[in-house]
Amino acid sequence: MKKYLAFFRIRFINGLQYRAAAYAGMATQFAWGFMEILVYTVFHDTAPAAFPMEMGQLTSYIWLRQALLGLFMSWYYDRELLDMITSGNVAYEMCRPADIYTMWFAKNLATRCSRAALRCVPIFLVAGFLPGRFRLYPPAGAGALAMFCVSVTAGVLITVGLSMFVYATAFYTVSPLGMRIVAVNIIEFMSGGIIPLPFFPDGVFRVMRLLPFAATESTPFLIYSGALRGGDAGAAVALQFMWLVLITAGGKLYLDSSLRRLVIQGG
Amino acid sequence: MRLYIKFLLMHLKSAMEYKASFALTVLGQFMTSFSAFLGIYFMFGRFGAVGDYSFEETLICYAAVLFAYSAAECFFRGFDAFESVISNGEFDRAMVRPRPVMLLVLCSRAEFARFGRLMQAVVIFAYAIPASDIGWTADRIFTLIMMCAGGTALFAGLFIVRASVCFFTVEGLEFMNIFTDGGRELGTYPLDIYGQPVLRFYTYVIPLACVQYYPLSYITARTGRFWYALLPLAGFVFLVPCFALWRIGVRHYKSTGS
Numbered sequence: 001m002k003k004y005l006a007f008f009r010i011r012f013i014n015g016l017q018y019r020a021a022a023y024a025g026m027a028t029q030f031a032w033g034f035m036e037i038l039v040y041t042v043f044h045d046t047a048p049a050a051f052p053m054e055m056g057q058l059t060s061y062i063w064l065r066q067a068l069l070g071l072f073m074s075w076y077y078d079r080e081l082l083d084m085i086t087s088g089n090v091a092y093e094m095c096r097p098a099d100i101y102t103m104w105f106a107k108n109l110a111t112r113c114s115r116a117a118l119r120c121v122p123i124f125l126v127a128g129f130l131p132g133r134f135r136l137y138p139p140a141g142a143g144a145l146a147m148f149c150v151s152v153t154a155g156v157l158i159t160v161g162l163s164m165f166v167y168a169t170a171f172y173t174v175s176p177l178g179m180r181i182v183a184v185n186i187i188e189f190m191s192g193g194i195i196p197l198p199f200f201p202d203g204v205f206r207v208m209r210l211l212p213f214a215a216t217e218s219t220p221f222l223i224y225s226g227a228l229r230g231g232d233a234g235a236a237v238a239l240q241f242m243w244l245v246l247i248t249a250g251g252k253l254y255l256d257s258s259l260r261r262l263v264i265q266g267g
Numbered sequence: 268m269r270l271y272i273k274f275l276l277m278h279l280k281s282a283m284e285y286k287a288s289f290a291l292t293v294l295g296q297f298m299t300s301f302s303a304f305l306g307i308y309f310m311f312g313r314f315g316a317v318g319d320y321s322f323e324e325t326l327i328c329y330a331a332v333l334f335a336y337s338a339a340e341c342f343f344r345g346f347d348a349f350e351s352v353i354s355n356g357e358f359d360r361a362m363v364r365p366r367p368v369m370l371l372v373l374c375s376r377a378e379f380a381r382f383g384r385l386m387q388a389v390v391i392f393a394y395a396i397p398a399s400d401i402g403w404t405a406d407r408i409f410t411l412i413m414m415c416a417g418g419t420a421l422f423a424g425l426f427i428v429r430a431s432v433c434f435f436t437v438e439g440l441e442f443m444n445i446f447t448d449g450g451r452e453l454g455t456y457p458l459d460i461y462g463q464p465v466l467r468f469y470t471y472v473i474p475l476a477c478v479q480y481y482p483l484s485y486i487t488a489r490t491g492r493f494w495y496a497l498l499p500l501a502g503f504v505f506l507v508p509c510f511a512l513w514r515i516g517v518r519h520y521k522s523t524g525s
Contacts, residue, residue: 024441031445035453035461042460047314178291185298194306201312 004102008110015114022118029066029123036062037134052198056137057225061196063136064221067123070115071156072217074188077163077180078108085170088264100259101252104167108160140226147233151220154240159216161247162187164255171258192218198227209236212243270366274374275342282379289380296383300333304391307455318460323399325456326391328483331411332454334388335418335478336447341381343423345372349430350440359522368517369510372430401486410482410496417478417499422447424502424509425473431509434516450475457483477501 040058044051051058065072081104084090093100127136139145166183173179188194190213197208197218208214219236222228228236282289307329311322320328340347352358352375361371401407429443450473458480459466469475477498485495 021441027442028444028449031449032452035449038461038465039456042317042456043310043314046316046318050313050315052313178288178295181292181295182298185295185302189302189305194302195310199313200309204309 003098004106007103008106011107011110012114015111016118026119026122029069033062033066034134041133053227055133057227059133059135060137060225061221063123063127064224065217067120068116070119071112072159074193075184076112077166078111081167082170091264094259101164101255105160105164108163112156137225139224140229144223144226144229147237148220148224151223151237151240154237154244155216155220158212158240158244158247161244161251162212164251168251168255168258171262187213191216212247215240215243271370271374275377278377279379292380293383296380297387300384300387317456320457323395324487326395327399328457328479329455330388330391330395331414332418332451332479333384334415336422336451337381337384337388338419339422339426341378341385343373343426344378345375346426346430348376349433353433356522369513406496407486410486413496413499414478414482417502421475421478421502421505424505425450427509427513431512431516434520446473454479474501474505
């Protein structure tokens with residue numbers, strides 16, 4: 001366990017170096033947040049009755065998404081790991097006295113945490129004090145906040161778990177780019193990155209919220225604002241933990257079998 | 268121009284060397300914008316309209332912006348990925364060649380995988396143009412073509428600005444995405460729905476509304492003023508300050524020496 005913590009720490013500290021990128025990223029995220037809120041406000045004003053949650057809840061959802069983008073970004077894949085797989089240098093990695101799945105998991109998790117750590121506080125602070133309809137509201141209650149914390153943790157772990165499937169698949173193709181774009185898109189869309197899941201048609205939403213993609217970012221964000229509460233919220237978090245176990249166990253089996261079948265040419 | 272076409276063919280051939288990977292990337296690009304389209308479809312399924320624009324009208328607007336963006340990305344890719352050209356010293360090579368620097372950068376890269384998105388725009392046009400209850404007279408078709416052409420010039424200009432900023436700093440370029448990707452995203456819906464401040468910014472600072480909202484209101488008969496159909500020319504006018512910034516950047520350029 002200690003060595004994986006060390007991997008985590010190295011990556012985390014490394015990630016904190018990119019300050020300038022983080023500031024530029026924050027500017028971008030504010031712009032996106034404002035833009036999205038404007039779009040949804042117009043939809044809200046067009047047909048208020050059709051809006052599946054309160055406007056304030058949606059505003060919170062949008063700001064949370066921007067603030068914690070680093071944790072849940074679907075397009076992030078570690079260049080180093082992918083290059084290692086295509087070039088065959090993964091052989092060195094296999095020589096290490098550590099479990100590859102856990103090691104890569106820790107590295108990915110660390111990068112995500114460091115990106116979010118740099119960006120989330122300023123966004124929370126500023127968005128919390130914005131005037132009127134742009135404001136990020138405080139959580140729906142102490143219970144919602146506690147539940148949100150648990151849910152976010154599970155959500156990030158599931159996000160990393162899903163990305164491990166893509167790494168494992170990279171062993172089977174020479175150029176993983178196309179496959180990766182397709183995977184990123186599916187995850188992004190199904191987890192509510194294009195439009196929040198409650199805005200899907202009702203029948204589709206009922207199916208979507210049971211899938212592991214909803215368990216990444218949608219569930220915690222909806223819990224925070226109280227759009228998902230009480231027994232429903234409890235069930236959603238329980239579902240998250242079920243997916244977490246299934247996805248990490250499945251991912252590990254998949255990666256291990258890819259590694260077993262791997263033949264690396266010497267030289 | 269002959270040189271440029273030659274370079275384009277060269278890039279096309281090199282992309283075709285890896286056909287399966289190329290096809291998958293095109294498919295991926297297609298899917299990226301397809302999920303965006305699905306999002307719009309679901310939103311309209313729920314709300315029926317945005318402001319006073321119908322689904323089909325919005326689609327025409329979305330497809331025009333998507334077309335412009337992907338065309339610009341496809342052919343002006345050399346500017347889009349410019350920071351790598353600066354940081355690995357490749358730009359020095361362009362400077363010593365006896366051809367205009369701009370042309371060489373333009374030729375240095377072309378990304379045909381972006382055709383996936385371009386195709387998407389064409390497919391949406393194919394659906395939305397007959398489905399909308401717009402009487403397609405010659406002047407309206409002309410306006411639509413103007414929107415696409417002017418938009419391509421506008422996004423090309425934005426890519427050139429982005430590349431010019433690279434001469435001063437290669438860090439923190441992500442903020443330029445506010446205008447490029449952000450412009451594309453905002454352009455999904457007619458710009459006047461966001462209210463006056465946004466519309467003004469995108470009319471006078473970055474003339475996105477000139478290639479999108481104003482000509483669209485002519486196409487959808489919200490205004491009778493024909494000169495609105497000519498406003499996409501502003502996209503080409505926008506290239507002038509972009510070139511100027513580029514010139515300043517080139518003069519400011521110091522090689523990394525590697």
